[in-house]
Amino acid sequence: EAGVAQSPRYKIIEKRQSVAFWCNPISGHATLYWYQQILGQGPKLLIQFQNNGVVDDSQLPKDRFSAERLKGVDSTLKIQPAKLEDSAVYLCASSSDGYNEQFFGPGTRLTVL
């Protein structure tokens, strides 16, 4: 079974630029999550999708972050414009209905200069 795929693995941009991350969850997993992990902290949930609907986006900075999950499969997370404090690893995870276990992708390390 293929795991959660993410791209790119690394990205370096300057502040005020835009960036997008892509995630392909495990086949058949209805729930998809985007987390932000700042150095020295644990992952923090940004947004949770159930199929293509948003379940929780309470911690997503909506003035600059957006996410979509077209057709209930792949998802993209966008930051526009980026700030220095957005430097972090962005993790995508997926899970099956009724199970707490989440499967994480390798993450995208974003550096904002």
Next chain:
Amino acid sequence: DQQVKQNSPSLSVQEGRISILNCDYTNSMFDYFLWYKKYPAEGPTFLISISSIKDKNEDGRFTVFLNKSAKHLSLHIVPSQPGDSAVYFCAASDPYNTDKLIFGTGTRLQVFP
């Protein structure tokens, strides 16, 4: 505010000995807890979980203990192996959205020969 706390940022243990990683939480409504392990440049992977109806759950070398009155849980690894060297995250399931995980800041375990 940090609802899940891992107060020890690092732990060093000799191979073959017991590793004990600790986690405290503040919300008495948390009723499901998980431990994740993370290697560098990889996403976290699920290790073991425990429901609040239990005070112990065991899986091979890994045992999680839950003390609800103290709002404390611990992960025991016996015997520790060099391959266990990683960052360990404690997480709690949000009682209002059980798919949402609230992570601690992690403990870096190093097992030396």
